[in-house]
Amino acid sequence: MPLVSMRQLLDEAAKGGYGVGAFNVNDMEQIQAIMMAAKETKSPVIVQASRGARQFAEDLYLFRLIQAAAELNPEIPIAMHQDHGNSYETCKSAIDLGYTSVMMDGSLKADGKTPASFDENVEVTRKVVEYAHERGVTVEGEIGVLGGVEDGHGAGGSGLDHITDPDQAVEFAEKTGVDALAIAIGTSHGAYKFTKKPDGSVLKMDVLLAIHKRLPNTHLVMHGSSSVPKDLQDIINKYGGNLKETWGVPVEEIQLGIRNGVRKINVDTDNRLAITGAIRKVFAETPEKFDPRDYLKPAREAMKKVVAQRMVEFGQAGHAGDYSPVSIEQIAKGYKDGSLSTQPLVTAK
């Protein structure tokens, strides 16, 4: 199956009432782990690469690997997404390469660190939407600012610093025409999200519910959604690691989000933890080994297990065969003739 538009994938998820995990990749083993999980659970999937990943792997290596994944798994709808594009140029380069979706994170300036003004965010996101939609490519925007830093991108600080204002979310969606909207509800990138199991004082699900009420037809995106499971932390620490006690986003909160408009859930850290734990175990238990396959294979297996579990928990499992891919050219036509509307349905306060 060719790579599919993320918009189609999210529209289908909305129809089916489920969420779709968006898993970050840097290399072949991570892509294989995702595809193994998708195949096993029969799930449509979003694979995403940050700017750091594109640099690390070199654009073409990574993109060709995704094309190989699509060719080898014709029964799985796959959208290839640029995670946290920092500028028009970054998004354009992903689109020109063949990505079927981009995130223009205009919540930060192009340095990827300094919060941008609302108007700056609207302007750059709108520009990306124009370029992308002409080519049938999906756009995710962000309003409010996430906490933490991922691959050098992020304002740092707590996830509570720039929580999304529901009124601004409505105005942003209307002015930009984005297909999906990332909102800030207290989560942050990385392992250190919360110092105890999060409650409503730090994880603002009420803000998410308020935004969904105002924008019932907009696909919402939850970033920083790793659950940072204790068992994965324990494996790392058991085999020589040194992680401090920490909490992630409980799966049941994500599921509450999915019942209220969340269609894309970003997960990176949980997979990093699984990979690192598996590699540490091999190093600690069999220090005589030196063939990379001896630790990359268990690492890939450990990541596959986490991804497959999330696919079941998010509800995307079993939905790979529900629909046939619409070509990117057809999607572009839909944006042009208005049949693929991005004007959100707004309800009164």
Ligand code: 13P
């Ligand atoms: P985590 O660090 O919680 O996995 O979040 C990843 C993410 O949001 C990528 O954009």
